Amino acid sequence: MFLLKPRWSDLDAYNHVNNVTWLEYLQEARVDMLFVHAPDRGAEGLAEGVLVVRAEIDYKRAMVFRQAPYPIEMWVAKVGGASFTVAYEIADDDGVGNRLVYGRASTVLAPVDMASGRPRRLTPVESEVLQRFVE
Amino acid sequence: MFLLKPRWSDLDAYNHVNNVTWLEYLQEARVDMLFVHAPDRGAEGLAEGVLVVRAEIDYKRAMVFRQAPYPIEMWVAKVGGASFTVAYEIADDDGVGNRLVYGRASTVLAPVDMASGRPRRLTPVESEVLQRFVE
Amino acid sequence: MFLLKPRWSDLDAYNHVNNVTWLEYLQEARVDMLFVHAPDRGAEGLAEGVLVVRAEIDYKRAMVFRQAPYPIEMWVAKVGGASFTVAYEIADDDGVGNRLVYGRASTVLAPVDMASGRPRRLTPVESEVLQRFVE
Amino acid sequence: MFLLKPRWSDLDAYNHVNNVTWLEYLQEARVDMLFVHAPDRGAEGLAEGVLVVRAEIDYKRAMVFRQAPYPIEMWVAKVGGASFTVAYEIADDDGVGNRLVYGRASTVLAPVDMASGRPRRLTPVESEVLQRFVE
Numbered sequence: 374m375f376l377l378k379p380r381w382s383d384l385d386a387y388n389h390v391n392n393v394t395w396l397e398y399l400q401e402a403r404v405d406m407l408f409v410h411a412p413d414r415g416a417e418g419l420a421e422g423v424l425v426v427r428a429e430i431d432y433k434r435a436m437v438f439r440q441a442p443y444p445i446e447m448w449v450a451k452v453g454g455a456s457f458t459v460a461y462e463i464a465d466d467d468g469v470g471n472r473l474v475y476g477r478a479s480t481v482l483a484p485v486d487m488a489s490g491r492p493r494r495l496t497p498v499e500s501e502v503l504q505r506f507v508e
Numbered sequence: 509m510f511l512l513k514p515r516w517s518d519l520d521a522y523n524h525v526n527n528v529t530w531l532e533y534l535q536e537a538r539v540d541m542l543f544v545h546a547p548d549r550g551a552e553g554l555a556e557g558v559l560v561v562r563a564e565i566d567y568k569r570a571m572v573f574r575q576a577p578y579p580i581e582m583w584v585a586k587v588g589g590a591s592f593t594v595a596y597e598i599a600d601d602d603g604v605g606n607r608l609v610y611g612r613a614s615t616v617l618a619p620v621d622m623a624s625g626r627p628r629r630l631t632p633v634e635s636e637v638l639q640r641f642v643e
Numbered sequence: 644m645f646l647l648k649p650r651w652s653d654l655d656a657y658n659h660v661n662n663v664t665w666l667e668y669l670q671e672a673r674v675d676m677l678f679v680h681a682p683d684r685g686a687e688g689l690a691e692g693v694l695v696v697r698a699e700i701d702y703k704r705a706m707v708f709r710q711a712p713y714p715i716e717m718w719v720a721k722v723g724g725a726s727f728t729v730a731y732e733i734a735d736d737d738g739v740g741n742r743l744v745y746g747r748a749s750t751v752l753a754p755v756d757m758a759s760g761r762p763r764r765l766t767p768v769e770s771e772v773l774q775r776f777v778e
Numbered sequence: 779m780f781l782l783k784p785r786w787s788d789l790d791a792y793n794h795v796n797n798v799t800w801l802e803y804l805q806e807a808r809v810d811m812l813f814v815h816a817p818d819r820g821a822e823g824l825a826e827g828v829l830v831v832r833a834e835i836d837y838k839r840a841m842v843f844r845q846a847p848y849p850i851e852m853w854v855a856k857v858g859g860a861s862f863t864v865a866y867e868i869a870d871d872d873g874v875g876n877r878l879v880y881g882r883a884s885t886v887l888a889p890v891d892m893a894s895g896r897p898r899r900l901t902p903v904e905s906e907v908l909q910r911f912v913e
Contacts (some may be wrong), residue, residue, distance in 0.1 A: 701832050
């Protein structure tokens with residue numbers, strides 16, 4: 374789980390976290406997973422370069438500027454030969470036992486060879502590391 | 509068609525327009541349609557408040573910082589009772605007659621009553637105006 | 644002191660926190676002081692609306708994407724009749740007792756009457772609260 | 779003169795172009811001068827890497843979201859041995875002959891050697907090219 378602290382500058386003219394910024398929140402969560410946690414486990418290549426090839430987001434409830442961070446749960450939904458899918462849920466608790474879901478999303482990601490800039494297949498080690506994030 | 513001039517600040521550490529910024533580009537194109545063109549035709553309410561309830565983007569080709577703007581084509585793909593879907597294609601010409609598609613996207617939008625902040629149904633005039641953008 | 648966690652999206656094409664984003668960092672620190680801490684002490688009006696009338700920043704050392712937040716120290720440098728100046732220093736420790744200064748900045752701020760949008764004078768209570776932040 | 783088209787996403791919760799985004803506008807204007815116009819005249823190195831070492835902005839009048847771009851005038855205010863100062867004025871006409879100044883700013887810039895990341899002196903050709911932008 375990644376904790377994302379909203380910034381005042383994330384607000385748009387409607388005083389809500391702008392719909393564009395949601396995708397930034399997902400990016401920060403994913404970077405944390407790929408740059409920080411995956412390399413610890415032997416998949417350094419994923420930190421070097423991954424392209425987003427598809428994104429989808431369902432917005433359920435507005436996020437606002439607040440002191441408490443928004444929790445983002447994240448898991449690998451699918452591992453393919455040359456791509457993998459990360460799913461996300463932004464949700465917290467209303468303090469009396471109910472789960473408040475702000476939104477759900479998924480992104481399809483493809484590793485790239487940084488020298489050539491071209492997509493490449495996942496290595497066996499990368500696939501194995503990603504499998505550990507499958508829920 | 510909306511012409512979006514990239515900013516140098518749209519680039520990320522990979523020197524490409526960041527995947528998050530694509531959603532900003534779509535937002536700018538949509539705002540132009542809803543704030544500028546739709547009100548001319550009698551649908552002022554759509555300029556006042558529309559929530560994004562779903563977004564999906566397929567990224568096909570990297571956008572870079574360049575002088576020429578990126579053309580964004582946009583049309584209404586579906587008009588429902590309390591929501592409508594805008595589809596987008598970012599594409600230009602390679603100069604020798606081939607169409608280069610950077611990406612395709614769609615967003616589901618819901619009008620909101622600004623006083624209460626609650627979703628509302630499209631008015632007959634709004635539906636009619638949106639129908640004119642259906643391709 | 645405000646702790647600012649960098650986001651990967653703060654990086655520009657040079658892989659550094661972009662010079663523009665520094666001003667966003669200062670804004671987040673200031674919002675924390677004015678929205679969160681000042682209202683606790685009786686200066687709610689400062690949370691409602693303050694305009695930036697001048698900003699200056701000296702950039703000393705690049706900030707990068709990292710897990711540890713950047714500490715921002717902040718104090719009121721001057722309280723006038725209709726404006727006040729907030730000074731900032733972004734600095735941390737290199738782990739062996741040396742202070743690393745990333746930058747120093749100041750912003751002149753003017754309270755505005757939110758109904759009219761016009762600048763107004765500081766109230767006696769606001770001046771008193773701000774004086775407590777003078778170092 | 780550089781023409782900056784505001785984006786809806788430049789607005790903050792007060793419905794104005796956020797003070798941070800002003801610095802982004804200056805960056806876009808400067809990039810246009812250094813990346814696009816200076817290289818035409820023999821100073822390619824300035825396009826490769828220039829650090830902002832100081833920025834100051836005086837905010838005079840709010841910018842809003844509008845169709846017409848904001849004109850940014852820009853000139854080199856000073857050329858030193860290892861740095862130069864660019865000054866900016868954002869201003870337009872009110873339609874009846876009065877000049878509306880939104881703000882004035884200046885940034886001190888230092889060329890860097892991209893291989894080492896270290897500041898370097900301006901070359902004679904660069905100094906000469908920059909002198910042509912002195913007003």
